[in-house]
Amino acid sequence: METPTPKISKTAIWVAAARAVGSREPDPAARNPDHLAERLLGDPAALALQHPVVDALTQSYDEAMRNVEVVGNVRFMTVRTRFIDAALERAIADGATQVVILGAGFDSHAYRFQELLANSRVFEVDRPATQEFKRRRVVEALAGPPSNLTYAAIDFEREDLRSGLARYGHDASQRTFFVMEGLVMYLPEEAVRATLAFVAGHAPGSSVVFDFFYAPMIEKIAQLRTLEMPAAAKAFASRFLSMIQDEPWLSGLPVGGEREYLRELGLTLREVLLVGGEESIKRYLTKADGTQVGAQALAEAMARMAAQFKPPGQSSESATPPQAVVERMREQQRAMAYQLADAVVP
16 A cells, blocks of 8 residues: 555544544443544554554554543544544434435445435535545555445535535535535635535535634634643654644634534524533443543542642642642633534424
């Protein structure tokens, strides 16, 4: 297999690797259901991407999950995958006959849900370079795509999505389910609004699922290079920034205003879920024994943070208690506000 060119999306590889590691979780109650992610990625050495979660593909699951950075990626992608899977199943049950996956990357829904989607048409939309590599991997790893899947090579930042999809046989009059996974933050604001308005122009009952940050978080990302932070955090930030160097974050939704934002574009918000929040942990990351995915690595990271928060001259016995650290982390998490949304055409 050829090594992918630099034009292949780094974030597509990173996200699929996190799904692949999460699919190794022994407990099905908290496992990432994307059992095809690892097969679609292929040989990790050929991916030409240095990142802890990619390196984790060559490690045992237990070893990989001792790295808190790997744990964070696995947890986020497990929540995201399971939320989208549930939304897809609901959309098909509600009568959707088309599924459009925007910025598809290594998305595996068309292959994992062949029985569910047997009477639906699926469109995977992506830039030509990433899509070409994906198509090659589908042939090599899965013996080819299902007959109801259409690959639509469209750069919808530069090409009108309506006319581009129509070129591949998409029918905007049909009830359609859209997946915008890991997409909103990478598009200019005008492209985000145009894409969501396009979704809203479909038959009533059509729906879309997407993830997003609030606009202030996008601004903070731009400031990461200049912020003072501990060495470990600096290393994490540096890796993250290298990942998005060619795919910068551009857009976020107004703080607390996602419902009105979507209403103005013709969509009704049905659910918004904080990724990493209590509900997402309960729903998607809690094992049958009541523990969480990556609990040990997270506890150790909290202990290290507790030591860092200890004021000068304070003994270790009187250091900030772990619960206070937990609360501080929760506040930080709320400020980051990485969320998933499910909206419908009324």
